[in-house]
Amino acid sequence: MTDVSMESAAPRGTLTTVDARTKKRNAAEKRFRAYGLTAIVIGLFFLVVLAVSIIRSGLPAFTQTVVEVEFTLTQEQFDEAESQLLKTKAYENIFIAALQSQLEQRGLNVAFDAAAIERLLGKTGGTIREYFRANPDRIGTPVSFELAASSRVDGYFKGRVTRDSVVDSRFLMVTDLDLVDALYDAGIIKSAFNWNFITGADTGVDNPGGAGIGVAVIGSFFMMLVVLVLSLPIGVAASIYLEEFAPKNWFTDLIEVNISNLAAVPSIVFGILGLAVFIQFMHLPQSAPLVGGLVLTLMTLPTIIISTRASLKAVPPSIREAALGVGASKMQTVFHHVLPLAAPGILTGTIIGLAQALGETAPLLLIGMVGYIARAYPEGVVSGFIDPNSAMPAQIYTWAARADAGFYEKAWGGIIILLLFLLTMNLIAIILRRRFERRW
Amino acid sequence: MSVKLSVSAAAIAAVSATSAMARDNVQIAGSSTVLPYASIVAEAFGENTDFPTPVVESGGSSAGLKRFCEGVGENTIDIANASRAMREREIAACAENGVTDIIEVRIGYDGIVFASQHSGPAFNAFVPADIYNAIGAQVMKDGALVENTYETWAEFNADLPDAEIAMFIPGTKHGTREVFEEQVLLAGCEATGAMEAMIAGGMSEDDVEDACLDVRQDGKSVDIDGDYTETLARIDANTNGIGVFGLAFYENNTDTLKVATMSGVAPSTETIAAGEYPVSRPLFFYIKKAHIGVIPGLKEFAQFFVSDDLADPSGPLAQYGLVSDPELAKTQQMVADEKVMGADM
Numbered sequence: 145m146t147d148v149s150m151e152s153a154a155p156r157g158t159l160t161t162v163d164a165r166t167k168k169r170n171a172a173e174k175r176f177r178a179y180g181l182t183a184i185v186i187g188l189f190f191l192v193v194l195a196v197s198i199i200r201s202g203l204p205a206f207t208q209t210v211v212e213v214e215f216t217l218t219q220e221q222f223d224e225a226e227s228q229l230l231k232t233k234a235y236e237n238i239f240i241a242a243l244q245s246q247l248e249q250r251g252l253n254v255a256f257d258a259a260a261i262e263r264l265l266g267k268t269g270g271t272i273r274e275y276f277r278a279n280p281d282r283i284g285t286p287v288s289f290e291l292a293a294s295s296r297v298d299g300y301f302k303g304r305v306t307r308d309s310v311v312d313s314r315f316l317m318v319t320d321l322d323l324v325d326a327l328y329d330a331g332i333i334k335s336a337f338n339w340n341f342i343t344g345a346d347t348g349v350d351n352p353g354g355a356g357i358g359v360a361v362i363g364s365f366f367m368m369l370v371v372l373v374l375s376l377p378i379g380v381a382a383s384i385y386l387e388e389f390a391p392k393n394w395f396t397d398l399i400e401v402n403i404s405n406l407a408a409v410p411s412i413v414f415g416i417l418g419l420a421v422f423i424q425f426m427h428l429p430q431s432a433p434l435v436g437g438l439v440l441t442l443m444t445l446p447t448i449i450i451s452t453r454a455s456l457k458a459v460p461p462s463i464r465e466a467a468l469g470v471g472a473s474k475m476q477t478v479f480h481h482v483l484p485l486a487a488p489g490i491l492t493g494t495i496i497g498l499a500q501a502l503g504e505t506a507p508l509l510l511i512g513m514v515g516y517i518a519r520a521y522p523e524g525v526v527s528g529f530i531d532p533n534s535a536m537p538a539q540i541y542t543w544a545a546r547a548d549a550g551f552y553e554k555a556w557g558g559i560i561i562l563l564l565f566l567l568t569m570n571l572i573a574i575i576l577r578r579r580f581e582r583r584w
Numbered sequence: 585m586s587v588k589l590s591v592s593a594a595a596i597a598a599v600s601a602t603s604a605m606a607r608d609n610v611q612i613a614g615s616s617t618v619l620p621y622a623s624i625v626a627e628a629f630g631e632n633t634d635f636p637t638p639v640v641e642s643g644g645s646s647a648g649l650k651r652f653c654e655g656v657g658e659n660t661i662d663i664a665n666a667s668r669a670m671r672e673r674e675i676a677a678c679a680e681n682g683v684t685d686i687i688e689v690r691i692g693y694d695g696i697v698f699a700s701q702h703s704g705p706a707f708n709a710f711v712p713a714d715i716y717n718a719i720g721a722q723v724m725k726d727g728a729l730v731e732n733t734y735e736t737w738a739e740f741n742a743d744l745p746d747a748e749i750a751m752f753i754p755g756t757k758h759g760t761r762e763v764f765e766e767q768v769l770l771a772g773c774e775a776t777g778a779m780e781a782m783i784a785g786g787m788s789e790d791d792v793e794d795a796c797l798d799v800r801q802d803g804k805s806v807d808i809d810g811d812y813t814e815t816l817a818r819i820d821a822n823t824n825g826i827g828v829f830g831l832a833f834y835e836n837n838t839d840t841l842k843v844a845t846m847s848g849v850a851p852s853t854e855t856i857a858a859g860e861y862p863v864s865r866p867l868f869f870y871i872k873k874a875h876i877g878v879i880p881g882l883k884e885f886a887q888f889f890v891s892d893d894l895a896d897p898s899g900p901l902a903q904y905g906l907v908s909d910p911e912l913a914k915t916q917q918m919v920a921d922e923k924v925m926g927a928d929m
Contacts, residue, residue, distance in 0.1 A: 229888070514642050514643075532639040547832060
């Protein structure tokens with residue numbers, strides 16, 4: 145009896161036996177999971193390709209082929225060089241002569257002359273002059289220098305330049321490479337970690353060996369300072385007012401729509417605005433990190449306002465009601481209870497907004513940050529804001545456009561450094577969120 | 585929050601107060617062709633003198649001259665770089681804003697070269713007429729003026745390879761385009777007889793010139809608005825592509841590029857200086873005389889730029905690819921005397 149009723153009650157099978165419709169549903173779910181997994185795999189694949197190509201092209205920028213030579217500068221040579229117009233060239237010639245005589249003493253079995261040595265060396269005069277001007281007591285004593293080799297010799301050790309590819313070049317002869325090999329065996333030419341790339345300033349187009357991104361990092365730092373100091377208070381104040389105090393009417397609706405729109409405006413538009421308002425109308429200095437910061441502030445504000453409003457909304461109304469219920473004023477409610485609870489979300493939004501601003505190039509093109517700008521460290525805090533300086537992405541853009549392949553490599557190296565900064569900022573955002581976020 | 589707001593307001597006030605302070609570095613903007621040379625000189629100037637290193641911005645000749653003509657004062661630039669001479673219209677715009685005494689300095693010449701992929705077909709017998717036949721909008725075919733339908737170079741010149749036409753030429757915002765039009769397209773238009781045919785067809789002289797500069801729009805000729813690096817990338821991707829480059833850029837990339845000879849002459853600083861290679865143009869910078877004595881180091885920088893140590897054929901500028909000016913001594917004298925444009929020579 146019971147058997148019969150069981151059978152009639154379960155015409156479409158039981159939980160243990162799988163019928164055709166369940167099979168179909170399960171298959172659909174399986175397919176959907178497979179699609180999702182494929183999407184992630186494709187995404188990861190592109191990420192890996194991107195990371196590998198960036199690292200492969202950029203890592204060579206962190207090493208530099210150097211020529212290590214000990215030589216003595218006499219007082220007469222120093223005075224003679226200082227009396228010239230192009231003093232650095234005079235120092236270079238002294239260095240070349242010293243290297244040449246040392247090589248002749250060593251008796252290398254490769255023919256060479258001063259011109260060949262000159263082709264091997266990068267621009268070295270500036271470093272030598274700076275050193276002896278700072279340490280006049282070292283004149284007359286032997287000093288060991290590690291100076292950058294020329295861009296093509298550097299490329300030879302990094303595989304960028306081969307014996308075949310220098311055939312048409314007037315910057316390096318194929319026979320020079322025999323000398324390079326001999327010097328490498330003698331330990332005079334070697335590869336060294338390029339600290340100067342991380343700490344140095346930009347250089348002229350004929351000196352890729354001396355170029356560094358350090359000054360542009362400082363420029364970016366001052367810009368981010370401006371963005372933080374302006375966009376955080378303005379953005380948070382605007383969101384608190386809109387979220388907690390503003391009446392709901394067509395005017396606040398209009399503002400809301402505009403903020404969402406601004407977040408989607410292409411960044412170059414902010415650059416054009418910045419050029420017209422800050423430089424042409426307000427006469428703020430050209431190429432200054434202050435102006436760059438102001439422009440990026442405009443760009444970052446919508447991001448910060450939107451994320452702040454979202455985190456204010458996420459604070460449960462019961463908290464507000466409890467505070468109001470025990471007699472707190474509206475403002476006390478907001479500042480004592482709502483804002484602290486929303487702070488982690490606000491911070492995360494701010495950091496992500498800053499990271500976005502840090503990598504932005506387009507608006508900086510218009511306010512004069514591209515060219516030969518990041519040429520010296522600022523002298524102080526005020527000078528850091530108003531003296532012409534570049535920023536990391538603008539510096540990368542500048543390098544990528546230069547003729548010498550040595551700069552192209554530097555551009556990729558710059559991308560690695562920029563990515564490291566972005567990664568750190570995003571990591572901080574994630575950690576902050578993990579640590580302080582509360583869920584209800 | 586209010587504390588932070590007032591802090592930032594104070595910071596802005598402090599900064600704007602100091603921006604009224606005297607500027608002590610020379611500011612330069614303009615042509616991206618002159619930029620490499622200006623950056624070499626600026627770096628050397630900073631290394632060799634006690635003046636701060638000048639700032640050199642990029643942006644193009646026209647944009648640079650426009651900013652140059654915005655007026656006199658510390659928040660305007662001191663020097664404009666240009667890959668062409670200043671136009672009458674620009675001089676007038678300058679004068680309107682009170683920029684009247686301008687010193688024109690010619691720093692040397694830049695060669696314009698045609699180059700293709702290193703492993704691609706060799707182009708060794710170019711004359712301007714070939715370029716015009718390849719990319720002109722209307723060309724002579726069998727004695728008649730027709731729309732350009734040439735597909736390969738060999739169709740109109742048997743000495744050239746049977747390769748598809750693919751030219752990458754500088755966009756109209758580049759100063760290089762003007763030189764390309766005048767010295768290549770116009771010359772080619774005349775040499776092929778297209779110009780004569782157009783005049784015979786009853787066109788006015790201005791219309792003929794415009795028609796000669798018209799470039800075919802069917803994709804065989806591509807305008808490049810970016811830098812030479814963009815042209816290089818396009819050539820890299822196209823075996824038959826021919827791009828227009830500056831001499832210095834080509835010489836720095838001889839491993840990937842192969843140069844085409846023009847009228848049988850290969851471009852080099854020597855052949856251009858001797859006038860054998862036909863396509864070159866002078867490079868200039870313009871100094872605001874009113875800023876000399878106000879901005880420290882301005883005149884010294886200009887003199888340094890054109891000094892024998894830097895600008896003569898053995899100096900670093902020529903090393904990089906600038907064709908030295910044979911009349912350098914005259915230019916040096918002119919800078920020393922601060923002789924302005926329009927003054928009696």
